[in-house]
Amino acid sequence: MAEIGIGILGGGYMGKAHAVAMSSVGAIFGTALRPRLEMVCASSAQSAERYREAYGFARATADWRTLVAAPEVEAIVIATPQETHREIAEAAFSLGKPVFCEKPLGASLDDSAAMVAAAEAAGVVNMVGFNYIRTPASQFARKLISDGEIGDITWFRGEHTEDFLADPDAPATWRTSGMANGTMGDLAPHMINGALALMGPIARTMGLYETVHKTRPGGDVSNDDHAQMMCRFANGAMGQMYFSRVATGRKMGYAYEISGTKGAIRFDQEDQNALWLYRMDGPEATRGFTKILTGPAHPDYEPFCQGPGHGTGYQDQIIIEAKDFLNAIATGTAIWPTFRDGHEVNRVIAATLASADSGTWQDINDF
Amino acid sequence: MAEIGIGILGGGYMGKAHAVAMSSVGAIFGTALRPRLEMVCASSAQSAERYREAYGFARATADWRTLVAAPEVEAIVIATPQETHREIAEAAFSLGKPVFCEKPLGASLDDSAAMVAAAEAAGVVNMVGFNYIRTPASQFARKLISDGEIGDITWFRGEHTEDFLADPDAPATWRTSGMANGTMGDLAPHMINGALALMGPIARTMGLYETVHKTRPGGDVSNDDHAQMMCRFANGAMGQMYFSRVATGRKMGYAYEISGTKGAIRFDQEDQNALWLYRMDGPEATRGFTKILTGPAHPDYEPFCQGPGHGTGYQDQIIIEAKDFLNAIATGTAIWPTFRDGHEVNRVIAATLASADSGTWQDINDF
Amino acid sequence: MAEIGIGILGGGYMGKAHAVAMSSVGAIFGTALRPRLEMVCASSAQSAERYREAYGFARATADWRTLVAAPEVEAIVIATPQETHREIAEAAFSLGKPVFCEKPLGASLDDSAAMVAAAEAAGVVNMVGFNYIRTPASQFARKLISDGEIGDITWFRGEHTEDFLADPDAPATWRTSGMANGTMGDLAPHMINGALALMGPIARTMGLYETVHKTRPGGDVSNDDHAQMMCRFANGAMGQMYFSRVATGRKMGYAYEISGTKGAIRFDQEDQNALWLYRMDGPEATRGFTKILTGPAHPDYEPFCQGPGHGTGYQDQIIIEAKDFLNAIATGTAIWPTFRDGHEVNRVIAATLASADSGTWQDINDF
Amino acid sequence: MAEIGIGILGGGYMGKAHAVAMSSVGAIFGTALRPRLEMVCASSAQSAERYREAYGFARATADWRTLVAAPEVEAIVIATPQETHREIAEAAFSLGKPVFCEKPLGASLDDSAAMVAAAEAAGVVNMVGFNYIRTPASQFARKLISDGEIGDITWFRGEHTEDFLADPDAPATWRTSGMANGTMGDLAPHMINGALALMGPIARTMGLYETVHKTRPGGDVSNDDHAQMMCRFANGAMGQMYFSRVATGRKMGYAYEISGTKGAIRFDQEDQNALWLYRMDGPEATRGFTKILTGPAHPDYEPFCQGPGHGTGYQDQIIIEAKDFLNAIATGTAIWPTFRDGHEVNRVIAATLASADSGTWQDINDF
Numbered sequence A, B, C, D: 001m002a003e004i005g006i007g008i009l010g011g012g013y014m015g016k017a018h019a020v021a022m023s024s025v026g027a028i029f030g031t032a033l034r035p036r037l038e039m040v041c042a043s044s045a046q047s048a049e050r051y052r053e054a055y056g057f058a059r060a061t062a063d064w065r066t067l068v069a070a071p072e073v074e075a076i077v078i079a080t081p082q083e084t085h086r087e088i089a090e091a092a093f094s095l096g097k098p099v100f101c102e103k104p105l106g107a108s109l110d111d112s113a114a115m116v117a118a119a120e121a122a123g124v125v126n127m128v129g130f131n132y133i134r135t136p137a138s139q140f141a142r143k144l145i146s147d148g149e150i151g152d153i154t155w156f157r158g159e160h161t162e163d164f165l166a167d168p169d170a171p172a173t174w175r176t177s178g179m180a181n182g183t184m185g186d187l188a189p190h191m192i193n194g195a196l197a198l199m200g201p202i203a204r205t206m207g208l209y210e211t212v213h214k215t216r217p218g219g220d221v222s223n224d225d226h227a228q229m230m231c232r233f234a235n236g237a238m239g240q241m242y243f244s245r246v247a248t249g250r251k252m253g254y255a256y257e258i259s260g261t262k263g264a265i266r267f268d269q270e271d272q273n274a275l276w277l278y279r280m281d282g283p284e285a286t287r288g289f290t291k292i293l294t295g296p297a298h299p300d301y302e303p304f305c306q307g308p309g310h311g312t313g314y315q316d317q318i319i320i321e322a323k324d325f326l327n328a329i330a331t332g333t334a335i336w337p338t339f340r341d342g343h344e345v346n347r348v349i350a351a352t353l354a355s356a357d358s359g360t361w362q363d364i365n366d367f
């Protein structure tokens, strides 16, 4: 079993999640590569040192270049704000180091295009942090669809809704300025990636977005509070999505409903261990949505627990990502979603914003 | 207690429902006017006679003019297909008789405009059969919103989804031709009326509709299988709706989710005796959606049962309509929704179809 | 189509429900016998007259003997308190009139034994008002079990829980005195009947009951607030039941869970239009409880509505009872549950109370 | 930050769970003591070595005495079958080493009595592995109750139901012999401990248990497949519990319902991130069970994720245990549940089995 030195940029919400994931992924999945927490980077030396001690890294730095360049750091995890993703990733690729980057891939379409180019030029493993699609339930949903269990897909409804800014009196922060930090920039990528994973490419889109609370204590708000879109998938199905940070009462509303000619699937991340499946077979009298509890029969569940229905949680999604990233490095094979997949998400977002601004349908191919 | 002679046009799905409602509404609600089942009309003398006997009418006819003109028929219920609504209503109004008309109000915007004109010229009671908004739960939802319990509304999502044509092998029937019988014509009116009732007027709309299964055993399909729309309400809120008769697994998916600055409401007709309410008050640790079971504390429940949680069903909605119709006649006061309200629904539908055809947003005022 | 004169004793909660049911059952089910509301009886002439007018009876009386004896009254519905059931039923049977009696069958085991004897001596139709088992969902559950769909039954859990006396400050009333009006007397019969219907006879029982709030504003409480039992069914399965009127938050908690060697069933009356079915077949990965929405494919649903998932309510259960009662009279065939079935329930209750008092298991055969 | 050498006995289901927990607990909770995976023990040298490599221990052994005696092993986790618990724990205590022992505490009442004596004589930290009560939801339920939020408790219903032996054709294994491995021995402890935690001591009990499938492929079955009990708590409340490994369709049915004079709580481990709370306050019309999604406002949630509703899983429960165990060692304070608490559970089980055998109520004080 070989070790691999990990450097993590950022020690906040996601920096911690990835540090924890790297600590336990080996024991859980028995990965060929065993991560060694080499270095953590944060904006100040003080916070970096605090993270180092808390998460058990060998070293800390406030300069991301130091981390990227350190020879003991053999793989990079970017868990800093979107504006920083591009520069860091480009530097890492120029040194031939594999990169896992948190979603969204950069702060703009330009960013992600450049990041894809850098990744593909370097030819090293690159991956984007769309964790929600990695639950056993959503992985199984993908499999059911690709196995044809619900027939030809006719309809997709998705949402990513939370309510952390539902209170009009919640103060302005960095989250309330910059399109990359608004709902389309920050929340939509998860569900759009989910839609692409479950349904395949989106062909056309028509969007609408707005700032509900234009002023908050502490300043004006310059990005969107919620947004919606209608779309047509390349497979011909119609779709509808909604994204919100002001969806009062919704805490982790990553949810989708998919109808096909033979069945249907429903999922809500707030009950992430259940997938609802309807199949148009057997006598009418016993048809209905079946609430399937995830278990060892579903993807990536058993390593966490041998008992069905015992359940996985948020942190486990990040561990599954870490496993996939390490396996990709070990085998040298790219693992979905790559930077290119992250860029595809950004194209849909750009097209949707453009359609909202123009009031006309946009073709994704034009972005 | 006075009696009133009722004539019902149509003895099918809804004709029966109204006949039953007229039989029991007096005992349930203790209405001032007690209905007497005077005459039923159907397309053939044979079927009319069968309905007469089955439902307990005094007389039967295959000629709707006979029914409308009969002096013992003092109030008219139209439960025949949309194409017939206008002519019948106009005839009844010309005789000064109150009319209850099943949804949608006529088969086109022209129809409903004419029907409103006739109703208002006659100055008699006129009402449209939007029954779903009359459950105790949905009536209570309206009250919560108008009382300001969930604050200013920011978002509305609605759907009316069923799956009676989800099977591609289901044969072509009259339902599969004519826009008035498609999803926008037949199912959308319920939810659009619901949206107007809960939210107030819609200002702008942008739609998309399609025929999923263009050919069925027995013929081609000329109307829409499912449709969606984005909209802006006059109160400023954004909205999203979806209508489908191919929503595999959905049986009575009249469902809505409404977010406000102080709370949120969720409802799904498939569990019609529960309303979910979230309120942004009290400590964070005890917040969540409360599943309220309907009971005597909610509108129009107690006459059906003194016990909370005991539940009402589909037929009871029609009984509530009958009560409101009879009370309106007794007091001479118009009762919501009038023909004008039914026409408002048709305007939204016309605008949405136009927006889908043009690919541009449409202002409801232009319809 | 023949008419039948109906006399209803009691015009309160259930008296009204039966009056309403008799008004609409003909139109809904197309029964061969069409009820005519002949006479209603209540404790005072005043209230009887009020009920007469409200529900549309021809005549009213405050003397139950008058009603029972009236020649136009051809069938009797007893919806007065349990203490009155026996005397009325015996009088009706002595005149050879069919009797529908609300649950429980009399106020004691002696009462029900006498009532069975009278019914069987008269040889006329007799039926007990266990309405909850008559929902389409619970009828379908019975069918699934008897068809062997869930294999050999190993476990039954039932409850009938409400919270109308959960508040310690709720005043003492007639409900708070007399064992026939306590939880074992008043609520348990519904679920015990349900258990017998779903599972077959109970062989042995062991109970426990108590008065939680021994004093209430207005007086002492002399009957039980909640009670439980363990039991063994004749088919070998183990069972557990709970009955409560102090089950805070529960409104209509008639609920059961049944496990078998091939599957399982779950039901909760608070969502009466859904039945949950698990079947141990197909691949593990797609197993789970299926939420079946009732529809035309289930017993006694279609007459209420052609659309699945549209739902029936409390009042509809009483209408189904009325249909069965009328059909039994029309055909001269006894219909389940007869008085004998009501008496079986009382035997289980008596045995359970005795076991609680003695602290030892009781054999139902000894009661 | 100090390190502590951990030795884990057993590398199977729970051995792995504890190894993983010890790998990540430091990063998640920032514990003062940081575990070092020192040694793992399994029944064969081969399997021990495999576990060592998979989970990242420094050394492996097939002799538990070697592990217990190793000076680098400063704290012991027992994750071997119940029959082995006592001997190992006694040896560890004799060396003054803290012990975490998986449930149940030993294979018999004698075992657990001896283990308590050894633990208390040694005066070192001792803890039992009842993980389910450690979810944020169940910890919050305990707090709600002890804060009096649902008033005086009147009723408790609990179950621990799974279906891993529901299939009559599942083969006989070690699980199907020996009372310590039956349902009362193996599953009941979790829920009985839960009941004691939520409700306080049980005073009296009356049980019933049985083997449903007496023979299985491979041999006879000598322990119970399911069991139930009625009980009286010391606080006066009545209770009812059920335990099963043949509960078809149930995967992780650790569920409870608790009624009080001011409210009620419901929980089901199959949806472990939701707690349902009913409060008898505010207007009747808005009362109902509130589905609270766990989040940073609830115990032990935030270290896993800053976002509410994002959810924790099975493995996280074991991490919470590890945190509590390490903190107890660091501070020298005993942490609930100690061996004494594990012994209390065994007393209830012994009394319940005795009551089932005798058919009479048993006082826990007699055990």
Ligand SMILES: NC(=O)C1=CN([C@@H]2O[C@H](COP(=O)(O)OP(=O)(O)OC[C@H]3O[C@@H](n4cnc5c(N)ncnc54)[C@H](O)[C@@H]3O)[C@@H](O)[C@H]2O)C=CC1
Binding pocket: A009, A010, A011, A012, A013, A014, A015, A041, A042, A043, A044, A047, A062, A063, A064, A078, A079, A080, A081, A082, A084, A102, A103, A104, A129, A130, A131, A186
């Ligand atoms: N996959 C998921 O579920 C989530 C993903 N994210 C994504 O993760 C990324 C990080 O977000 P959070 O962890 O929420 O942010 P955070 O604010 O909690 O942490 C950001 C960290 O980055 C560090 N940092 C900021 N600028 C830096 C710089 N120039 N050089 C070095 N360190 C710097 C900060 O010191 C801090 O440690 C973002 O791209 C965000 O969109 C965030 C939350 C959830």
Ligand SMILES: NC(=O)C1=CN([C@@H]2O[C@H](COP(=O)(O)OP(=O)(O)OC[C@H]3O[C@@H](n4cnc5c(N)ncnc54)[C@H](O)[C@@H]3O)[C@@H](O)[C@H]2O)C=CC1
Binding pocket: B009, B010, B011, B012, B013, B014, B015, B041, B042, B043, B044, B047, B062, B064, B078, B079, B080, B081, B082, B084, B102, B103, B104, B129, B130, B131, B186
């Ligand atoms: N509110 C609701 O939930 C529902 C409303 N509807 C509406 O109710 C109306 C009737 O629909 P259904 O009852 O489903 O149709 P149906 O096909 O079941 O019954 C139609 C009845 O109208 C009679 N009829 C047709 N043309 C006639 C004519 N020219 N003269 C006299 N009688 C005629 C037929 O003989 C038949 O009795 C429609 O407007 C429909 O949109 C339908 C179903 C549900």
Ligand SMILES: NC(=O)C1=CN([C@@H]2O[C@H](COP(=O)(O)OP(=O)(O)OC[C@H]3O[C@@H](n4cnc5c(N)ncnc54)[C@H](O)[C@@H]3O)[C@@H](O)[C@H]2O)C=CC1
Binding pocket: C009, C010, C011, C012, C013, C014, C015, C041, C042, C043, C044, C047, C062, C063, C064, C078, C079, C080, C081, C082, C084, C102, C103, C104, C129, C130, C131, C186
């Ligand atoms: N199946 C079910 O879901 C329910 C069944 N019940 C049962 O129905 C029966 C009636 O209960 P409720 O309707 O709740 O009672 P209630 O108190 O609402 O009505 C009782 C009626 O009986 C009349 N009455 C009482 N004593 C009389 C006498 N000696 N002679 C003539 N009339 C008399 C009263 O005037 C009143 O009209 C009871 O046996 C009860 O257990 C009650 C509620 C629900």
Ligand SMILES: NC(=O)C1=CN([C@@H]2O[C@H](COP(=O)(O)OP(=O)(O)OC[C@H]3O[C@@H](n4cnc5c(N)ncnc54)[C@H](O)[C@@H]3O)[C@@H](O)[C@H]2O)C=CC1
Binding pocket: D009, D010, D011, D012, D013, D014, D015, D041, D042, D043, D044, D047, D062, D064, D078, D079, D080, D081, D082, D084, D102, D103, D104, D129, D130, D131, D186
């Ligand atoms: N808290 C919970 O959720 C659960 C607790 N448990 C408890 O955990 C304990 C272990 O159960 P599992 O992990 O399911 O068993 P398992 O069969 O998966 O693993 C048992 C381990 O103990 C080792 N072992 C057995 N005898 C040994 C001996 N004499 N010396 C050294 N090693 C020995 C085996 O080699 C194996 O590695 C039991 O007490 C069980 O009741 C089990 C499952 C779930």
